[in-house]
Amino acid sequence: MSRPPMARLDRLLANLGYGSRREVAALARAGRIVLNGRPLTESGAKVPVTADLPLQMTINGVPVDPPAPLTLIMNKPLGVVCSHKEPGRSVYDLLPHRWRARMPGLSTVGRLDKDTSGLLLITDDGPFLHRVISPRSHVPKRYRAELARPLNGREGELFASGTLVLEGENDPLAPADLIVTGPQSADLIITEGRYHQVRRMFAAVGNHVVLLHREQIGGLTLPEDLEPGAWHLLPAEDQAAIFS
Ligand code: URA
Numbered sequence: 001m002s003r004p005p006m007a008r009l010d011r012l013l014a015n016l017g018y019g020s021r022r023e024v025a026a027l028a029r030a031g032r033i034v035l036n037g038r039p040l041t042e043s044g045a046k047v048p049v050t051a052d053l054p055l056q057m058t059i060n061g062v063p064v065d066p067p068a069p070l071t072l073i074m075n076k077p078l079g080v081v082c083s084h085k086e087p088g089r090s091v092y093d094l095l096p097h098r099w100r101a102r103m104p105g106l107s108t109v110g111r112l113d114k115d116t117s118g119l120l121l122i123t124d125d126g127p128f129l130h131r132v133i134s135p136r137s138h139v140p141k142r143y144r145a146e147l148a149r150p151l152n153g154r155e156g157e158l159f160a161s162g163t164l165v166l167e168g169e170n171d172p173l174a175p176a177d178l179i180v181t182g183p184q185s186a187d188l189i190i191t192e193g194r195y196h197q198v199r200r201m202f203a204a205v206g207n208h209v210v211l212l213h214r215e216q217i218g219g220l221t222l223p224e225d226l227e228p229g230a231w232h233l234l235p236a237e238d239q240a241a242i243f244s
Contacts, residue, residue: 010043017098069125074231076120082111118214119222146211147184218242
């Protein structure tokens with residue numbers, strides 16, 4: 001069995017957002033950091049960095065946050081943005097405050113508009129992020145759309161044709177699947193992630209999306225019991241399901 005990577009305690013905890021290295025050293029000296037039942041008072045001590053660290057280490061009696069790589073699944077609520085830069089409340093405001101200081105930092109895997117809800121992945125794992133969003137991966141994303149006007153019955157053929165060019169673009173969209181679920185509602189499965197893609201596809205056929213919710217990324221479905229704004233860590237098997 002290969003040995004786990006080791007890190008200095010102060011560096012590890014500073015990178016998890018617990019404060020500067022000096023602040024972490026003070027916590028250690030005060031006996032607040034406990035590894036497998038024993039206080040770790042030396043901030044320069046080397047500790048194994050494994051996914052189960054929260055089962056081994058506590059800080060002020062509370063399990064330490066999971067180390068990188070970390071991926072979580074959120075049911076993004078309406079009205080919050082996915083970017084640090086846009087004004088307004090962001091999905092990062094729904095996470096523990098300390099996580100803003102994590103290194104490597106967390107990013108959303110692609111973006112959902114402020115007015116779109118549903119399955120959002122957030123990760124500090126760059127290769128995983130790129131694998132999900134790369135057009136070469138062809139990971140399908142399923143959206144549930146409520147529309148302002150009745151469907152005319154011809155949208156499915158056009159979306160599946162691979163010939164639809166969105167306004168302001170030159171390259172046609174890859175074929176997409178439309179599953180009609182009602183006179184003014186449909187699920188749309190796309191494999192690309194162009195700007196406002198679903199809304200613009202319906203706009204291209206003279207309709208307007210009034211509600212948009214992402215239900216699925218690859219083989220991963222948003223759990224029904226995950227309330228808007230709630231999130232949890234994504235287990236490795238669910239991460240693998242995305243590509244299945
Ligand atoms: N397409 C959109 O129009 N908006 C989203 O948030 C995602 C896909």
